[in-house]
Amino acid sequence: MMTNVSTTTAQQWSPTGILSGAAALICLIAASIGFSMALPNFGSPGNAANILLQFGPLALLALGQMCVILVRGFDISVGAVLALSSVTAALAIEQFGIFGLIAAPLTGLALGILNGILVGLLSIPPIIATLGMLLFARGLALLISNNGQVVLVTGAPQMQLLDFSFGQFLSIPYSALLTFGVFLAVAIFLKRMRAGRRLFLIGGDPEAARLVGTPVTRGFVLAYGLCGALAGLAAVLILTKTGAGLPTDGVGMELNAIAAAVIGGSLLTGGVASPLRVLFAALFIQVVQSGLSFSAVSPYAGEVVMGLVILIAGLLDQITRRKLQTITMH
Amino acid sequence: MSFRKNIKRGSAMLVGLLMMSGIANSEELTIGLSVPAMATGFWTSATYGVEKEAELAGVKLIKLDAGADTNVAQQVSQIGDLIQRRVDAIIIGATNGDAVKPMAERAIAAGIPIIGFSSPPSTDKLASYIGADHYDMGRLQAQCLGTAMGGKGKVAMLSFIEGQIWAEYRANGFKETLAAEFPDISIVAENRLATTRAQGITASEDLLQRFPDLGGFYTTIDELAAGTVTAIKAAGRDDKIYVATSNLSPVAQQMLTDGDLVCTSIQKIVGQGRSALREAVKAAKGLENEPAVILPAVLVNPENLATTDLSEVVAPMDYRP
Numbered sequence: 001m002m003t004n005v006s007t008t009t010a011q012q013w014s015p016t017g018i019l020s021g022a023a024a025l026i027c028l029i030a031a032s033i034g035f036s037m038a039l040p041n042f043g044s045p046g047n048a049a050n051i052l053l054q055f056g057p058l059a060l061l062a063l064g065q066m067c068v069i070l071v072r073g074f075d076i077s078v079g080a081v082l083a084l085s086s087v088t089a090a091l092a093i094e095q096f097g098i099f100g101l102i103a104a105p106l107t108g109l110a111l112g113i114l115n116g117i118l119v120g121l122l123s124i125p126p127i128i129a130t131l132g133m134l135l136f137a138r139g140l141a142l143l144i145s146n147n148g149q150v151v152l153v154t155g156a157p158q159m160q161l162l163d164f165s166f167g168q169f170l171s172i173p174y175s176a177l178l179t180f181g182v183f184l185a186v187a188i189f190l191k192r193m194r195a196g197r198r199l200f201l202i203g204g205d206p207e208a209a210r211l212v213g214t215p216v217t218r219g220f221v222l223a224y225g226l227c228g229a230l231a232g233l234a235a236v237l238i239l240t241k242t243g244a245g246l247p248t249d250g251v252g253m254e255l256n257a258i259a260a261a262v263i264g265g266s267l268l269t270g271g272v273a274s275p276l277r278v279l280f281a282a283l284f285i286q287v288v289q290s291g292l293s294f295s296a297v298s299p300y301a302g303e304v305v306m307g308l309v310i311l312i313a314g315l316l317d318q319i320t321r322r323k324l325q326t327i328t329m330h
Numbered sequence: 331m332s333f334r335k336n337i338k339r340g341s342a343m344l345v346g347l348l349m350m351s352g353i354a355n356s357e358e359l360t361i362g363l364s365v366p367a368m369a370t371g372f373w374t375s376a377t378y379g380v381e382k383e384a385e386l387a388g389v390k391l392i393k394l395d396a397g398a399d400t401n402v403a404q405q406v407s408q409i410g411d412l413i414q415r416r417v418d419a420i421i422i423g424a425t426n427g428d429a430v431k432p433m434a435e436r437a438i439a440a441g442i443p444i445i446g447f448s449s450p451p452s453t454d455k456l457a458s459y460i461g462a463d464h465y466d467m468g469r470l471q472a473q474c475l476g477t478a479m480g481g482k483g484k485v486a487m488l489s490f491i492e493g494q495i496w497a498e499y500r501a502n503g504f505k506e507t508l509a510a511e512f513p514d515i516s517i518v519a520e521n522r523l524a525t526t527r528a529q530g531i532t533a534s535e536d537l538l539q540r541f542p543d544l545g546g547f548y549t550t551i552d553e554l555a556a557g558t559v560t561a562i563k564a565a566g567r568d569d570k571i572y573v574a575t576s577n578l579s580p581v582a583q584q585m586l587t588d589g590d591l592v593c594t595s596i597q598k599i600v601g602q603g604r605s606a607l608r609e610a611v612k613a614a615k616g617l618e619n620e621p622a623v624i625l626p627a628v629l630v631n632p633e634n635l636a637t638t639d640l641s642e643v644v645a646p647m648d649y650r651p
Contacts, residue, residue, distance in 0.1 A: 040415075047414035054407045150402065152428050162432050238403050244429040248400030293411035298651060299368055299395035 023317040024264050024280035031284055035291035042294050045171060051283070051290050052176035053165070053241075057082070057234040059179050059282035061253055062260035063186055064112075064227030066278045069261055070190075070203045071223045072270030073119055073126040077133035078231040078257060079250035081111050084141040085235035090151035090245025091144065098157045104239065105232035111137060112228015113221055120220025134254075141247035151245035158243040165240035175237050180279075182233060186226070187275040199223055203270030260285050263313045284313070359389040361610045362412035362420040364405055366449075368395035368651045371579050371644075372599055373423065376447065378645030379603020380421060387611050392417060393651060402429045409433045413440050418614035419457070421445045421606045427452035443613035447606045448496075458609040458619040462597030464496045466627040467576045468503025468548075470595035474629060475546050475574040476512035478592045483545030486537045487520040488530060488558065490550040497550050500576060504548050518544070530557020538565050549575040552582035552594060559590045578630060578643060586635050593631040601625050601642040 036043030061078050068075045085104040092100030111133060118129035145151050153161060167174045190196035201209045202219040210216050238246060262268065263285075264278030288309050292302040363380050365373045377393060384391040392412065396405035402425045410433060412420050420437055422444055424430040434444050434451035443457035450459050475485065487504070490497035501520075508515055518541050524533040530549070534557060538544065547562075549555040555575035562568050572592040575582065585591045605623045612619050630638050 042415075044414065047411075050410050050414040054410060057403070150426050150429050165432075166436065241406055241433070242402060242429040243432055244402070244426070246400075246402050246426075246429065249403050251398070251400065289407075290411050290414075293392070293394055293408050294415050296390060296392045299393060299397075300650065 023313060023320050024277045024284055027263070027313050027316065028280050028284040028287060031287045031291065035287065035294065039291065039294045042291060047290070047294075049168065049171055049173055051286050053173040054290065055282055055286035056175045056179040056237040058253070058256055058260060058286060059279060060182060060230045060234040060237070061257035062264065062278050062282045063183060063275060064230035065254075065257045065261040066264065066266050066273050066275065067186070067190075067199070067223045067226045067230075068126070069258075069266040069268060070199050070270060070273040071220055072203055072206065072268075073220070073223070074258055074268075075112075075115060075130045075224060075227045076127065076254045076258075077111070077115065077130040077137055078227065078234075079253040080134045080137035080141065081108050081228055081231040082235045082238070082250040082253065083247050084111070084137040085232040086239050086249070087141045087145045087151050087245035087247050089235060089239055090153050093153050093157045093161075094151075098160050100157075101161075101236060101239065104235040105229050108232020108235065109225055109229040112231070113225040115228060116221030116224030119224060120217040138247075145245065145247040150242075150247070153239070153243050153245075161240045161243050165237075175240060178233075178237070182230070183275045183279050186230075190273060190275070195219075195222060200271055200273070203272070205271075256285065259310045259314075263310070263317060265317065281313070285310075359611065359614050360392060360415070360417045361389050361607065361614065362392045362394065362409075362415070362417040364394045364396070364408055364412065364420060365423045365447075366396050366399045366401070366405065366425040368393070371577075372448070374649065374651060375599035375643070375645040376423065376603040376606075377651045378649050379600035379642075380607045381603075381651070382600075383604040383607035387607065389607075389611060389614075391607075395651070396425055399425055402426050405430060406433045409437060413437050413442060417442060419443045419445065419610040421447050421610050422451055423447040424449045424451050443610075443619075445606050445610045445613065448602065457613040459622045460602050460606040460609065461622070461624055462496075462599075462602060463624050463627050464499035464597075465503035467595040467597065468500040468505075469507040470503075470627055470629045471500075471548055471574040471576065471593070472504045472507035473511065474593035474595075474631065475548065475572055476508060476515055478572045478574075479512075479515060479545045481512050482514040484516055484518045484541060484543060485546045485548060486534075486541065486544055487517060487548040488524050488533055488550060488554045489520050489522055489548070490554070491525055492522055500550055501548075515545075524554055524557070527553045527557040527560075530554040531561050532557075534558040534561035535565070538562070538567065544571055546572040546574070546592075549573065551575065552577040552579050552585075555591060555594075556581050556585065559585055563590075578640070580647075583635065586630065586632050589632055591632075593629055595627050595629050596643055597627055598625045598642040600645060604642075 041047060064078060065074060085107040088107045089101050089104035092103035115130055115133050118124045119126050164174050169177060198214055198219055201214055202216050206216055260281045261278055264281035265274050266272060292305060367373055368377055381391055394408040405425045420442055422434060427450060430451045431453050435453050438444055438455050446456045446459040448461050450456060489501040519537055521533045524530050538561060547558045549558055552575045555573055558573050562571050574592050575594045578594055578596045582594050602625055609619050
């Protein structure tokens with residue numbers, strides 16, 4: 001089984017390995033060109049900035065999913081964790097000013113670590129552990145927000161939040177720069193740092209990893225903690241966009257995030273992760289959503305299209321992967 | 331061709347298209363419609379009204395559905411799309427007026443007028459506001475219930491949860507009219523927790539136990555009335571207690587036909603949709619807007635149900651947004 005681990009890691013760096021995840025990029029380019037040709041103003045620089053402004057939360061959630069899928073898990077609590085984090089941060093900002101924003105990633109980190117302990121230490125299956133967390137976080141968000149009313153940030157902090165959301169550097173929204181920065185940091189952590197590289201080992205074969213003395217439980221806590229913290233960061237972006245904590249928001253976001261992670265080349269069997277491809281996949285989903293908003297199709301038909309698009313992208317990923325496997329075998 | 335060349339070619343095309351598409355432009359007006367939950371009764375009928383009027387006016391309509399009353403972030407993103415699409419005006423029924431306000435004001439700053447629809451963004455810069463006279467809906471309920479009860483007895487209210495402006499208006503219209511026109515009728519209880527049919531049943535059961543001599547129920551929406559009627563029938567009291575409500579879903583139509591409801595006061599939802607589109611077109615053309623278009627309420631009872639014109643009230647059963 002150790003060979004399995006080493007091939008996966010080797011594949012990460014081989015030219016074919018890089019190409020095998022090209023499905024997300026191909027989809028992104030095709031969707032961008034297709035919508036730009038079909039829809040007026042879609043391809044405008046303004047809309048490019050608009051899509052970059054929108055894709056942050058989904059991208060960060062997908063990045064988090066990638067981390068837990070890497071260790072053979074997944075986390076369905078991220079939408080609820082995002083909602084709770086936005087509420088705690090909104091309440092903290094009302095108390096302590098704009099620096100209260102830090103409460104969002106901290107809340108996410110704390111709940112993520114808890115998920116990691118449930119899965120890694122207590123061996124509860126991820127679906128049960130994170131479903132419990134989903135209900136817990138959603139309920140808590142409703143409780144501390146006066147029965148689900150939005151928690152509005154008022155006064156100067158509200159303007160600071162919105163200024164950040166609408167601010168740009170070289171036509172790139174700050175929120176997108178933040179997202180890119182986080183992706184870069186996670187990529188460096190996973191590929192260059194020992195604790196990050198261990199996650200590939202654990203995902204490739206947890207038993208083998210344990211046998212060679214890898215701290216597997218710590219790895220789980222790390223992966224889930226990262227996933228939670230990223231959900232908290234996604235909450236920061238939503239706070240900057242709306243100036244409010246949204247206790248009822250984020251329902252279903254976890255599934256879009258898992259879809260983006262899988263289109264981005266993550267294998268549900270663990271051991272594989274590429275932040276760059278996940279970034280492309282999240283951008284792709286946002287481009288399609290924006291394209292559907294631009295075109296005057298019925299919203300219901302739009303959902304059908306979105307479902308088909310995710311299926312096709314997943315299929316394309318499988319096909320490129322299989323093709324390359326046969327190539328490398330010969 | 332190598333993969334890398336392919337990518338280069340693709341990105342070159344992308345850049346070219348980005349530049350080209352900036353030039354494309356059409357004469358036709360495009361109006362955006364952003365609503366919280368298109369699949370719910372109110373927004374289905376509202377969307378129908380907007381769409382029909384758009385066909386009449388010959389303007390293009392882009393309908394966006396946030397998917398649920400709770401999906402604030404999704405709605406904010408969709409309004410962002412409409413701004414980039416450079417639509418000529420946007421009609422917004424907000425998931426949450428306060429949270430949607432920043433993006434709505436951004437649209438206005440970009441020169442796109444906003445029409446507030448029923449639940450407007452909380453900004454004072456709206457081109458126009460379209461809504462129903464909810465106070466009047468409460469007033470009509472009071473008059474029909476008071477008359478049915480012969481001007482005396484005890485009433486309980488299912489007034490919906492706190493913080494919903496339209497529900498406040500309906501309840502106030504009911505209370506003030508009852509006090510002014512039927513002084514011998516007293517309101518003995520007001521429930522502020524129930525919002526669904528199941529909760530309406532429980533709340534009504536409790537009220538029937540606590541006040542055995544109740545003569546009537548005020549209910550804010552027809553779903554609550556359905557719960558109340560179920561509770562009254564289960565208690566075997568359906569010959570002595572009158573139930574009034576607002577809204578006219580198929581369930582409410584059935585209850586009227588069966589004589590379970592004494593009346594329902596309704597808003598012209600389709601008519602509001604039509605007005606919203608008309609104001610949006612005016613705003614898009616730079617014409618002067620009505621600051622507010624408030625459509626009057628209509629009373630429907632078992633006698634006039636068959637003859638009431640519902641074309642301005644609900645979308646046809648087979649309509650899908």
